[in-house]
Amino acid sequence: MDPQQMNGGRFLLLVTGASRGFGRCVAEEFVRQVAPANPVDLVLVARSETGLESATDSVNEIAASINAPGGVVVRKEPLDLGDLDHLEANLEGVFSRIDPTRYSRAVLVNNAGSLGHIGVASALPSLAAFRSEMDFNITSALWLSSRFSAVFGAKRPNLSSGNSVEGTLGESGADVDKNGATTAATASADTVHDVSNNIVVNISSLAALQPFETWGGYSSGKAARDMFHRVLATEQASIGGLKVLNYAPGPMNTDMSRDIRSAEQFEEDLQSGKLIDARVSAEKCVRLALHGTFASGSHVDFFDED
Amino acid sequence: MDPQQMNGGRFLLLVTGASRGFGRCVAEEFVRQVAPANPVDLVLVARSETGLESATDSVNEIAASINAPGGVVVRKEPLDLGDLDHLEANLEGVFSRIDPTRYSRAVLVNNAGSLGHIGVASALPSLAAFRSEMDFNITSALWLSSRFSAVFGAKRPNLSSGNSVEGTLGESGADVDKNGATTAATASADTVHDVSNNIVVNISSLAALQPFETWGGYSSGKAARDMFHRVLATEQASIGGLKVLNYAPGPMNTDMSRDIRSAEQFEEDLQSGKLIDARVSAEKCVRLALHGTFASGSHVDFFDED
Structure with missing residues (x-):
């Protein structure tokens, strides 16, 4: 459904890892694409309070620049998704501050994730470090999509x-x-209004589909996330529930890519166009999500044709 | 390489979830296929001490029935692979009791896993229960394959x-x-002798490849395991290291399938041939692993042609 068709209805975006990089670009892009026609509530989740402040400032600047008629409201939710001992309570807090009946459309962008250890599968770091990586990239991400789907998806008590x-x-x-x-x-x-308007976007990777040397932990996490969201899509599709997108944003100019390059290599790849502007990929991600031009549960890469 | 070619060399099998079901059948089948020509050491890992006693008895019976000329030695390793707080130390203990230089060929069958919660992805059990499932089916399984590969695979310090x-x-x-x-x-x-003789078998599932409703957690775990082992295969293949098999054993007549059926349904599926004898699938798994008729890192289903 086109945002224009939803004219006047309030949109919700919940995005994780929102303080920087791709997550922040998604929040900004969501405002650009939705706020000209609809009021928007953004719930920004990240560890860094100062990062969330900064992201909020830039979202508000964008909102001001387009004179969003319905208004843009940002809620900052500073919390550590990798802290599994408190994740359940932390997320219940986030959802308790959201009234689902207010929204014509709700979108989750399940973006947070870590690079983790890069190295051969036969030489992982300590089990404690590896477990933290799996906790964050898999368990917490799946739990969040499950909770969002419980609130904004179709219910199937019989199943x-x-x-x-x-x-x-x-x-x-x-x-x-x-x-x-x-x-x-x-x-x-x-169910909330028409749940078929609601979307879960899992931020995926080519690594979810293809094995790359030295990326055992990261790839396993992305494969697990893709599969969980494919199952969610299958379940929801059969009863007209929310749609699910596995989106691989491509190699971007974010802090994550900077972390795995030397300064020279980063500059070289940036200049030679090997790195995509994160905003460009976010534009495609938000557009896909809002306009629904994807098969629910499918894996869409930035380089795939629309 | 055919076991006959290894005549006289000592074989090691390390199998998890060995006290019952498919894991136990693999141990028995390994003895049937290898012990007529080669001495065999079995390391059986499972939680249940009594289950391990029983598995040991049946392995020893098989060994006696074929008059294994080189002998069959069983070591029981009772431990809980899902107890991540002690997994690192527990597995170091297991490996400290294995002298890798003794073996012509070492095979890991990474079989242990749990069914976990069956239900829609929007209604997972508690985070604590879900985390335990991910700990056991993903983190502990990947850690074990990593440790086995560190001991029995090719080393790549540069990577x-x-x-x-x-x-x-x-x-x-x-x-x-x-x-x-x-x-x-x-x-x-x-490296130990010819590491290219050594094999890691990940017990996979069709659920690693296809989304099935109500199987979100289980499927994600199997997808993560497949991907990790595909990465391991890619890394080891480039330097002639160990081979890796993702083997999906098919729907078998094990306790796991009994857990998700009514008693009547189990009997009906058993009688109608919908359930495969676990021994038959184990025979194929061990044969594939020993004879190496698979592309390293590939996913092989019981129903696939040899």
Whole structure:
């Protein structure tokens, strides 16, 4: 659905890793694309309070420059998504401050992630460091999408237990329902407006699809995230629930790419156009999400044709 | 390489989840296929001491029935792979009791895993339960393959740091080396015999490749494991190191499949041939691993043709 068609309805964007890099560009781009026609609430999640201040300032500047008629409201949510001991309570806090009934459309951009250890799979860092990487890049990311989907997706109480599982899946002794699940599915009445307007965007990577040497931990995390969101898409699609996009933003000029390059290499790649402007990739990501020109659950790369 | 060619050389099998189900069948099948020509050491890892006793008894019965000329030695390693607070120390203990220089061929079957929560992705269990599932099915499994590869794979000290990373990967601002890594790779002298005989088998699932409703957590775990082992395969292949197999054993008649069926359904599926005998799948898994008729890093399903 085109944002124009939603004229007047309030939009929500919840984005993680919003203090810098791609996450921040997504927040800015969302305002550029939505605020000319609709009021926008942004919920920006990141560890750094000062980073969130800075991101808020630039979002507000953009809002002022386009004279957003419906207004742009930013809420800063400084918290550490990698702190699993407090993640459940922290996210309940975030969602308790969101009234889902206010929104015509809600979008999650599940962007936060870390580079982690780069090195051969036979020489990981300590288990503690590796576990932190998996906690942050996998467990916390999946948990957030699950919680967002619980609030903004279609509900399927009949499928919430394992009792409905039947059928045959060719794997380690386990089975799964391919048909029973769909037939048992019924959208409950307590969904927010038209939940099919709501979107979960998982920030993915080419590394989710292809193995690259020395990227074992990072690639595994991205593969797990892609698969979880593919399952979510399949479940929601069968009852007209939210749509899901796995978006790989391409090699960008962010702090993450800077972290793995020498200063000279970064400049060289920047000059030679090997690095994409993060804003350009964010523009495509937000456009895809808002206009829905993707198959729910699919993996879309920046370099893929629209 | 055919086991016959290794006549006389000692074989090692390290298998997790060895007390029952597919893991136990793999241990038994390994003895059947290898012990007629080669001495075999089995290291059986599982939580249950009594389960390990029982598995040991049946392995010893098989060894006696084929009059294994070189002998079959079993070491029971009772430990909880899901206990990440002690995993590092527990596995160091296991490896400290293995002398890698004794073996002509070493095989890891990274089998342990849990079904976890079956239900829609928008309704996960508590974060604590979900985290335990990810800890066990992803973090501990990847850590074990990493440690095994450190002991039995080719070493690449030049690649152990992130300094060698360059090149371009189309993803979230990050880059990866596709060429530099390979050219920098050199097998060091401290490898065990011919490391190219050594094998890591990751027990995978069709769920690693395809999204099935209500299987979000399990599928994500299997996708992460497949990808990590694909990366490991790519790294080791470039220097003639160990081979890696992602093996999906098909829907078997194990406790795991029993857990997700009613008693009647289990019997019906068993009678109608929807469930594969775990021993039959284990036979194929061990044969593939020993004879090496697979592309390293590939995903092989029980139903795939040999």
